[in-house]
Amino acid sequence: DAGITQSPRYKITETGRQVTLMCHQTWSHSYMFWYRQDLGHGLRLIYYSAAADITDKGEVPDGYVVSRSKTENFPLTLESATRSQTSVYFCASSESAGGLSYEQYFGPGTRLTVT
Amino acid sequence: LAKTTQPISMDSYEGQEVNITCSHNNIATNDYITWYQQFPSQGPRFIIQGYKTKVTNEVASLFIPADRKSSTLSLPRVSLSDTAVYYCLVGNEANNNDMRFGAGTRLTVKP
Numbered sequence: 640d641a642g643i644t645q646s647p648r649y650k651i652t653e654t655g656r657q658v659t660l661m662c663h664q665t666w667s668h669s670y671m672f673w674y675r676q677d678l679g680h681g682l683r684l685i686y687y688s689a690a691a692d693i694t695d696k697g698e699v700p701d702g703y704v705v706s707r708s709k710t711e712n713f714p715l716t717l718e719s720a721t722r723s724q725t726s727v728y729f730c731a732s733s734e735s736a737g738g739l740s741y742e743q744y745f746g747p748g749t750r751l752t753v754t
Numbered sequence: 755l756a757k758t759t760q761p762i763s764m765d766s767y768e769g770q771e772v773n774i775t776c777s778h779n780n781i782a783t784n785d786y787i788t789w790y791q792q793f794p795s796q797g798p799r800f801i802i803q804g805y806k807t808k809v810t811n812e813v814a815s816l817f818i819p820a821d822r823k824s825s826t827l828s829l830p831r832v833s834l835s836d837t838a839v840y841y842c843l844v845g846n847e848a849n850n851n852d853m854r855f856g857a858g859t860r861l862t863v864k865p
Contacts, residue, residue, distance in 0.1 A: 674855075681841060681855035682798065698854065729797045743790075745797025 641665045645730050645746040652720050653754055660715045660749050662730030670733040671713040672743065673697075673705065675726040682729060688713055720753045727751070758842045763860040772829045774859050776842030779823050784848075787818060787825045790841045792858070798841060802827070829861075837863045 643664040652658050662671065669690050674682040674697075684697030686705040694705050702724060704716045713732075717724055727750050731743040759777040766772045778787070786805055790798035802809055804816040804825070815828040829836055839858040 679857070681857050683854070731797070742788075742800040742803070743798075745799070748795070748797055 643730060643732055643744055643746040645728075645749050647749060648747065649750050651752045651754060654720060654722060656720050658717045658720050658751065660717075660728055660730075660751070662713045662715070662746060664711055664713075664730075664732040664744070666732065666734070666744070667710055668732035668734050668744075669710070671707065672731040672733070673703070673713070673715045674729045674731065675699065675724075676729060676748075677726050685715065685728075717751075720751075722753050725751060725753045758844055758854075758856055760840075760842050760856065760859045762857065763862070765862050765864060766832055767864050768833055769831050772832050772836070772861060772863075774827045774829075774840055774842075774861070775824055776827070776844075777824045778842070778844045781822050781844055782846070784846045785822075785844050786846060787816065787822075788843045789814070789816065789827045790843065790855070792839045792841065798855070801840075832861075832863045834863050834865060837861060 646661045672687045673685040675685055676682045683699050685699055685703050686694055686697055688694045688707045691707050691710050694707055702717060704718055707713050727748050729748045730746040733743045786803055788803040789801045791801050792798040802811055802814045802816045804818055806818050809816045817826040839860050841855045841858040
C-alpha cells in the first residue's frame with residue numbers, strides 16, 4: 640500500500656518492558672519524524688531523521704531510541720516503558736529540505752498504553 | 755523557533771466563513787507559516803503554507819500581512835466536516851528539532 644503506515648495501531652504493555660513502534664513510508668521521503676500527542680495537547684516532536692543513518696533529537700527525546708537503517712523505515716523504541724509514555728504516537732514524513740518548508744504526511748497513529 | 759498563539763476554540767455555523775488567526779511576533783526572515791488540520795483519532799493533515807501576502811488553494815486561503823507577525827487561515831463556507839483542530843506552525847528547515855504544534859484551535863461547526 641502506498642503512503643505511510645504505522646504498526647501496531649494499538650498496544651498495551653507493562654512498565655519496564657521494551658516496546659518498538661514501526662513506521663514505514665513508500666514515497667522515499669528523506670525526512671521522517673516521530674511525535675507524541677497527549678490528551679488535550681498538541682503534538683510534541685520526539686526525534687526526526689534527515690536521511691538514512693542520520694537522526695536528531697526533538698523536544699522530548701528522553702526514554703526513546705530511534706534508528707534509520709533504510710530510508711523507508713523509522714522505528715521508535717521505548718527501552719523501558721513508563722506510564723508517562725502512555726500516549727498516541729504519530730509518524731510523519733516529508734519530501735525534502737525539512738518539515739517546516741515542505742508538507743508533512745502523517746501516519747494513522749499508534750495508541751500506546753503503559754500499565 | 756517563533757512562538758505561536760492561537761485561540762483555543764471557535765464556534766461557527768454551516769455555510770459561514772471562518773477565520774482563524776495565529777500570532778507569531780518573533781517570526782524569522784526565512785520562516786514559513788504552515789497550517790494543519792486534525793480530526794479525532796487521525797494524524798494531522800497539511801492544509802496550506804505561505805511566506806507572505808496571500809496563498810489560496812482548493813480548501814483554504816492564508817493571509818499574511820506585510821510585517822508577517824500574524825497570519826489568518828480562512829475557510830470559506832464551512833461544513834460540519836470541517837469540525838477539527840487547526841494548528842499553526844512557524845519555522846524553517848533549520849528548526850526541525852524544535853518543531854512545535856502547540857494546542858491548536860478547536861473549531862466546532864454547528865448545523
